[in-house]
Amino acid sequence: MKKKLLVVFTGPMELGGIEKSLIGLLDAIDYEQYSVDLFLYGHHGSLYSQINKNVNILPEVKELAYTRESLMTKIKHGAFYSVWRRIIDGVRHLPNDDSWNLILKHEVKKLSGTYDLAMSFFLPFDLIRDQVYDLAISFLTPHYFVDRKVHAKRKIAWIHTDYSSVEGINYEELRQSYSGLDKIVAVSSACGETFTKLFPELRGNMMEVENILPQSIIRKDAEAFDGENEMPVIKDGFRLLSIGRYCIAKNFDNVPAICSCLLKKGFKVKWYIIGFGGDEELIRQKIAESKMEEYVILLGKKENPYPYIKACDLYVQPSRYEGKSVTVREAQMFAKPVVITAYPTSGSQLEDGVDGVVVPMDNEGCADGIAKLLNDPKKMQSLSEACRRRDYSNQKEVEKLYELLR
Numbered sequence: 001m002k003k004k005l006l007v008v009f010t011g012p013m014e015l016g017g018i019e020k021s022l023i024g025l026l027d028a029i030d031y032e033q034y035s036v037d038l039f040l041y042g043h044h045g046s047l048y049s050q051i052n053k054n055v056n057i058l059p060e061v062k063e064l065a066y067t068r069e070s071l072m073t074k075i076k077h078g079a080f081y082s083v084w085r086r087i088i089d090g091v092r093h094l095p096n097d098d099s100w101n102l103i104l105k106h107e108v109k110k111l112s113g114t115y116d117l118a119m120s121f122f123l124p125f126d127l128i129r130d131q132v133y134d135l136a137i138s139f140l141t142p143h144y145f146v147d148r149k150v151h152a153k154r155k156i157a158w159i160h161t162d163y164s165s166v167e168g169i170n171y172e173e174l175r176q177s178y179s180g181l182d183k184i185v186a187v188s189s190a191c192g193e194t195f196t197k198l199f200p201e202l203r204g205n206m207m208e209v210e211n212i213l214p215q216s217i218i219r220k221d222a223e224a225f226d227g228e229n230e231m232p233v234i235k236d237g238f239r240l241l242s243i244g245r246y247c248i249a250k251n252f253d254n255v256p257a258i259c260s261c262l263l264k265k266g267f268k269v270k271w272y273i274i275g276f277g278g279d280e281e282l283i284r285q286k287i288a289e290s291k292m293e294e295y296v297i298l299l300g301k302k303e304n305p306y307p308y309i310k311a312c313d314l315y316v317q318p319s320r321y322e323g324k325s326v327t328v329r330e331a332q333m334f335a336k337p338v339v340i341t342a343y344p345t346s347g348s349q350l351e352d353g354v355d356g357v358v359v360p361m362d363n364e365g366c367a368d369g370i371a372k373l374l375n376d377p378k379k380m381q382s383l384s385e386a387c388r389r390r391d392y393s394n395q396k397e398v399e400k401l402y403e404l405l406r
Contacts, residue, residue, distance in 0.1 A: 002035045003405050006111070006118040006152060008145055012042030015276070015301060016245060017211070017326030018160050019047050021187070022121050024212035026052040028398040039111070039145075046303040050217065058111070111150050116405055118152035119185075120145070121160075147180055154404055156183040158209075161249075162345050164194040165321035175199055183404065185209045188324040190345035209400050211326050215393035218330060221304045227311030230272075230299060237268030238374055241312035243305055243327040244319070246277030251320045251341070253282050254363055256290035258318065261367030263295060267374060270294075271316075274308060276301040309334050314374070318366060319343050329392045332356070337383040339370055355386040 007026070013019050029036060031054040038051065043060040051057065146155050157178065163169060178184050184205050186192030196203040231239050240259075244250040252273055259271045273283070273296070280298070287296050302308065305327075309315065315331035317340040328349055331338050338356035340346055350356035359369025373379060 002033060003116040004113070005029070005034050005036045006039065006115040006146075006150060007036065007121060008039045008118070008150075009121040010041050011045075012040065013045035013047040013051065015046045015303065015305075018121065019045070020213065020326050020330075021160075021211035023047060023050050023052075023217075024214045024393070025398065026055055027214045027217070028212045028395050029054075030398075037111075037115070046301075050214075113151065115150065115152040116154070117401070118146050118150045118155045119401075120155075120157035120181075154182045155180075156185055156404070157181050159184060159186045159191055159195055160323040162191060162194050162321045162323060162343070163198060165344060171198065175202075178202060178205075181205065183207050186323075187211050188345055188348035190348035191323045194344060207400065209397050210394045211324055211329065212395060212397050213326065213329060213333070213393045215333065215395075218306055218333060222306035222310045222334070224304055225307050227307035227309075231270075231308060231311045234268055234270060237270070238313040239311065240269055240271040240314050240316050240370075241274070241308060241331075242271070242316050242318060243274045243309075244317075244325075246275050246279040246283055248279065249319055249321055250275070251318045253279060253286050254366075255283070255318060256286045256292040256296050257363045258367045258370070259292055259296050260290050261364060262371060262374075265367070265371050267371065269374075271296045272299055272308065272312070273297070274299045274302045274305050306330070306334075309336065312336060314339060314370070314380075316370065317341070320361070321345070322349065324349055328356070332387040332390070333392045335384045335387040337373065337380045338387075339373060341366060351386075355383060355390060357383070 007022070009019075009022060011019075013022075026036065026038070029052075031052075035056070036054070037056045037058055039058045040060070043057070146152070146157070163174070178199070179202065182205070184192075184195070184202060184207070186195060186206060186208050187210060189208055192206050192208055196206060231241070233239075242250070242252065242255065244252070246252060252275070255271055255273065259269065262269050275298075283298065287293055287298075290296075299308070309327075309331050312331075313336075315328070315336045315338045317325050317328050317338070319325065319341060321343045322345055324345065325340070328338055328340060332350070332355060338350060339359055340349055340356060341361045342358050343361065346352075346358050350358070352358045357369065357373055359366050
């Protein structure tokens with residue numbers, strides 16, 4: 001008899017690293033041995049169609065699907081309890097977390113049946129707060145669902161970010177949300193280490209499962225069109241690329257200043273950024289203030305970013321903090337030289353000087369590090385060659401989950 005797995009994800013399947021890692025995990029599962037139910041808070045998003053066809057997607061709950069949307073959108077889709085909660089909480093000045101938990105409590109029925117393993121994926125608050133009309137998702141929320149609405153022999157949840165760098169966390173709530181789980185999965189050793197420094201009593205529950213990437217899909221999508229149409233070759237110059245949500249974590253608001261430093265050093269560069277989110281206006285403001293309109297180009301939301309990765313000369317992740325960046329690994333899959341900033345978990349992202357380079361976080365230091373690499377074509381080539389020799393898909397990581405069921 002097949003083992004029954006449940007995956008809970010607190011969001012629609014929009015473009016993002018966590019969503020891509022979920023797609024990769026679902027593709028890696030052996031469906032001859034395991035059956036999988038997927039509970040999504042929203043049945044939409046650019047990656048929704050890429051969910052493995054063997055997965056049984058459970059019915060959508062409208063009140064959850066449109067919680068982050070405007071009142072008019074809620075009304076349009078019939079999410080009337082969510083409308084009522086939004087109005088009442090606005091009058092009472094209640095925390096948005098309360099609305100979310102009340103919706104879960106009153107509008108979501110307990111799932112029938114018993115699962116062998118229930119897994120909670122979720123978007124931390126720092127990654128979804130840039131939505132224009134969103135309600136703040138409590139860190140307790142996804143685990144509340146798994147804890148209260150699901151029968152499972154074992155329950156686990158993922159950590160996708162460096163909590164030591166996220167502002168505004170209710171640490172007591174976070175501790176409670178993870179304490180009742182059988183295992184806590186970190187996407188990197190450094191990510192797990194920063195978490196256990198905050199909560200040393202949970203160290204015994206930790207395990208590491210790196211992000212799994214759907215390599216065959218990624219390589220196929222990279223051939224869909226020519227990214228050079230929007231990122232033309234620069235004679236004696238370089239095309240830099242960054243991908244991510246337009247939010248504080250990704251630090252794209254400092255890209256114009258870093259790019260300006262590179263231009264002053266005499267480099268011919270254009271820096272392209274793919275993404276979307278609430279910080280777009282801030283980033284455009286910084287571009288204008290630095291007079292970088294010609295050199296820092298926001299390409300916006302791209303359902304298929306891989307032709308652009310294939311076209312770039314250097315991939316840069318200038319983040320303030322990360323769990324383990326999926327887009328960095330995707331760039332390495334295409335044997336691109338990669339630069340990342342020295343965020344707290346950078347040590348587990350790549351091997352500095354071997355398959356990528358870590359540069360200082362400040363703008364001048366970051367520009368100096370990029371300039372040093374651009375001035376060294378032999379180093380650029382060696383980074384690419386190292387990436388070609390490595391497997392960044394991590395398909396075998398799924399075996400760690402199977403071990404929990406044996």
